[in-house]
Amino acid sequence: MKIGFIGVGAMARAIIEGLLKAKFIEANDILVHSQHKESYVPYAQEHGLTSCDTNSELTQKSDVVVIGVVPGVVKPVLNEIAGTLNPTQPVISMASGITLDRLEELTDYNQPILRILPNVNSAFNAGMTAVAANENLTGDNLDYTMKFVAALGEVSEMPESQFANFSAISGSAVAYIDFFIDALSRAGVKYGFTKEVATKIATQTTLGSAQSLIESGETPAEIIDKVCSPGGDTIAGLLAMEQAGLLNAVVKGIDATIEKSTGNN
Numbered sequence: 001m002k003i004g005f006i007g008v009g010a011m012a013r014a015i016i017e018g019l020l021k022a023k024f025i026e027a028n029d030i031l032v033h034s035q036h037k038e039s040y041v042p043y044a045q046e047h048g049l050t051s052c053d054t055n056s057e058l059t060q061k062s063d064v065v066v067i068g069v070v071p072g073v074v075k076p077v078l079n080e081i082a083g084t085l086n087p088t089q090p091v092i093s094m095a096s097g098i099t100l101d102r103l104e105e106l107t108d109y110n111q112p113i114l115r116i117l118p119n120v121n122s123a124f125n126a127g128m129t130a131v132a133a134n135e136n137l138t139g140d141n142l143d144y145t146m147k148f149v150a151a152l153g154e155v156s157e158m159p160e161s162q163f164a165n166f167s168a169i170s171g172s173a174v175a176y177i178d179f180f181i182d183a184l185s186r187a188g189v190k191y192g193f194t195k196e197v198a199t200k201i202a203t204q205t206t207l208g209s210a211q212s213l214i215e216s217g218e219t220p221a222e223i224i225d226k227v228c229s230p231g232g233d234t235i236a237g238l239l240a241m242e243q244a245g246l247l248n249a250v251v252k253g254i255d256a257t258i259e260k261s262t263g264n265n
């Protein structure tokens with residue numbers, strides 16, 4: 001099988017690297033075309049991928065086409081390849097906010113389509129991806145595209161109406177969690193650690209916390225209660241964070257992400 005990526009930016013690269021790490025596909029069976037030749041050609045050479053000169057050439061040579069462009073470019077790209085797409089060729093779209101209905105409209109309603117909402121942790125097979133398939137995606141095509149996403153990490157099938165909410169607490173939240181890690185690191189710098197050491201401490205602590213939630217099956221609240229010794233330091237810090245509005249700040253950030261993604265602002 002050959003998988004062609006139209007658009008080779010941050011998210012497509014994370015997926016390509018995850019697929020290669022999982023040994024899901026040989027590097028030269030991944031085809032790429034993007035807007036800037038000076039960027040995607042060296043990237044393809046570095047990873048042993050096959051570069052194509054146009055989106056149509058890529059579509060013709062691929063068994064599966066992955067749309068990795070920003071949402072505003074999906075329409076021109078699908079118009080460009082419409083004449084080349086084979087009606088049995090699955091299309092996987094990662095474009096935030098572009099619904100299956102819209103993708104079907106842009107591909108004459110015949111195409112098997114998987115809409116996905118991945119995150120950049122896919123690069124390390126530690127991704128979290130939402131999926132929704134259209135009615136045309138069945139049989140071997142459905143099996144293969146579901147294996148594709150499973151190679152990137154955890155997968156959750158959900159109605160499209162939940163995609164924007166999911167994206168806020170997963171796709172975008174990778175940045176929000178790193179923002180928190182960076183904030184912890186800066187606090188460490190305030191108290192004399194170098195940024196490098198503080199970031200390492202904050203990162204390892206975050207990794208351990210995520211691992212403990214997964215392995216213990218406990219809720220975050222249960223672990224918070226364990227760490228907060230009666231009359232101790234942590235409860236004092238936690239209450240000060242809450243007084244500064246941490247919970248509200250996080251929820252407001254998620255509200256703004258969802259509003260932007262659903263076009264409500």
Ligand SMILES: NC(=O)C1=CN([C@@H]2O[C@H](COP(=O)(O)OP(=O)(O)OC[C@H]3O[C@@H](n4cnc5c(N)ncnc54)[C@H](O)[C@@H]3O)[C@@H](O)[C@H]2O)C=CC1
Pocket residue numbers: 006007008009010011012033034035036055068069070071073077094095096117118119120171172
């Ligand atoms: N960055 C992330 O963490 C996530 C991104 N997504 C979705 O992935 C898509 C890509 O996002 P990013 O990778 O962040 O953007 P990006 O800007 O890094 O990548 C977009 C790529 O599309 C290429 N491109 C633009 N016009 C083109 C054309 N006409 N033909 C072929 N290629 C073209 C650009 O050269 C660039 O390589 C978006 O639709 C976004 O909603 C979804 C989940 C997470």
Ligand SMILES: O=C(O)[C@@H]1CCC=N1
Pocket residue numbers: 096167171172
């Ligand atoms: O910022 C964005 O629009 C994309 C969607 C989810 C993560 N990145």
